[in-house]
Amino acid sequence: MADGARDADTEKKDQPTEQEGAGTPAKAEPEAEAKPKRTRAKAEPKAEEKPKAKAGSKPKAESKAKAEKKADAEEPKAEDKPKAGDKPAPAARSRRRRERETGEPVTVRAQARYVRTSARKARLIADHVRGKDVAEARALLQFSPRAVAEDWRKLLESAIANAEHNHDLVGDDLRVLNATADEGPTLKRFRPRAHGRATRIRKRTSHLTITLTPKEN
Numbered sequence: 001m002a003d004g005a006r007d008a009d010t011e012k013k014d015q016p017t018e019q020e021g022a023g024t025p026a027k028a029e030p031e032a033e034a035k036p037k038r039t040r041a042k043a044e045p046k047a048e049e050k051p052k053a054k055a056g057s058k059p060k061a062e063s064k065a066k067a068e069k070k071a072d073a074e075e076p077k078a079e080d081k082p083k084a085g086d087k088p089a090p091a092a093r094s095r096r097r098r099e100r101e102t103g104e105p106v107t108v109r110a111q112a113r114y115v116r117t118s119a120r121k122a123r124l125i126a127d128h129v130r131g132k133d134v135a136e137a138r139a140l141l142q143f144s145p146r147a148v149a150e151d152w153r154k155l156l157e158s159a160i161a162n163a164e165h166n167h168d169l170v171g172d173d174l175r176v177l178n179a180t181a182d183e184g185p186t187l188k189r190f191r192p193r194a195h196g197r198a199t200r201i202r203k204r205t206s207h208l209t210i211t212l213t214p215k216e217n
Contacts, residue, residue: 105213106167107177110159112208114184117148119206122181125152126208130179133215134160137176151208152179159212169214177213181206 115122125148129137134156141153160171184205190198 106169108159108163108167108169108174108212110155110162110210112151112155112158114205115148115151115208116203117151117206118204119181119183121146122148122152122206122208125149126179126181129156129176129210132176134171134174134176134212152210155208155210159210163212173215174212175215176210178209178211180209182209183207 125141125144125146128140128144129152132140137156138153141149141156156176160174163169163174164171184207186205187203189201189203191201193199
């Protein structure tokens, strides 16, 4: 009997343990339910952030569209662009019209700069040419013994070519209105002299200018 009572006591003791064991899975169930709640709570802000990124991309698209509209507005239309065949009128024609309308005398100018001669030597020839006809000035410059006369002759031919090409004038009907020679920069050189000394050499330059006008003026 004692053994049977002992077995009953052990069974009673074991029963609560089984209930406790049975209760443990009941406690585990709310934990398992809580896990998906946490995952849902974490996943929800991510899902909300995606539309925010999309909403932020809209102003960029709008700004691109605005930039394209501005670029289209700034670009000149095909009608406004100058055509290749349309050439602007040269300045010489406008000058000629102004001279004809106002009645001012037509003057043609040519200039040679940094000519390797002194202004004093150039003025000696300019005094002979000033006020002469083109034909007479050519003859004087062609047979002058001075070297600077060749520079004056080339300048005279250049002025005649300007008058014929830019002003539609006849070269033989022109005269020399003015001829001037201005001083240009001086080149410094040195020459050895006795007792180890040196002497400065001044190589002078000049700017030649000639102006032509029709004989009638």
